[in-house]
Amino acid sequence: MEQANARRQVEEITALLQHGRFEHAIRITTPALLQRLEKCCTAAACSVGDKQALPVKKCLAFYIVCHELDMELDGLVLQVELPLDYPSNSICRVGSTYKGSFCDVGERISAFLQSFTGCECLETIFD
Numbered sequence: 613m614e615q616a617n618a619r620r621q622v623e624e625i626t627a628l629l630q631h632g633r634f635e636h637a638i639r640i641t642t643p644a645l646l647q648r649l650e651k652c653c654t655a656a657a658c659s660v661g662d663k664q665a666l667p668v669k670k671c672l673a674f675y676i677v678c679h680e681l682d683m684e685l686d687g688l689v690l691q692v693e694l695p696l697d698y699p700s701n702s703i704c705r706v707g708s709t710y711k712g713s714f715c716d717v718g719e720r721i722s723a724f725l726q727s728f729t730g731c732e733c734l735e736t737i738f739d
Contacts, residue, residue: 613665613666613668613696613697614664614665614666614697614700615652615653615664615665615666616700617696617697617698617699617700618649618652618653618666618668619653620699620700620732621649621672621694621698621699622646622649622650622653624699624732624734625638625640625646625672625674625734626650628734628735628738633681633738634681634738636680637676637677637678637680637681638674638675638676638677639674639675639677640672640673640674641673641674641675641691642670642671642672642673642674645668645670645672646672649666649668649672652666668696671693671694671695671696672693672694673691673692673693673694674691674692675689675690675691675692676689676690676692676737676738677689678690681738687710687711687712688708688709688710688715688717689708689709689710690706690707690708690717690718690721690737691706691707691708691709691718692704692705692706692734692737693705693706693707699730699731699732699733700730701729701730702729703722703725703726703728703729703733704725704733704734704737705722706718706719706721706722706725706737707719708721721737725737
């Protein structure tokens, strides 16, 4: 993972977690990885160059529990994964379950997000 992508992922997730409307609806499923990337992105050693590769094999991931957003989507949970090359070369991957069973909402969101490749698109999911 390039350092620039790590920094942008951490910044984007942090902004969502600090947003009053979204913070209680997000459940980070890779908390150790997020903490590791946060430390690296704030360390002086990581400011050498944005193209510097970080030894990361796992993707950042989290759930969005839609009923926590006061939406009329009780039972819908979106599973979001940020690929290692997100946001510079890919979009986030979105899966979904409705009351514990897989549904196609995540696939439809992913299809919509295709035009946002190279952009940070997490807030678009919430919209």
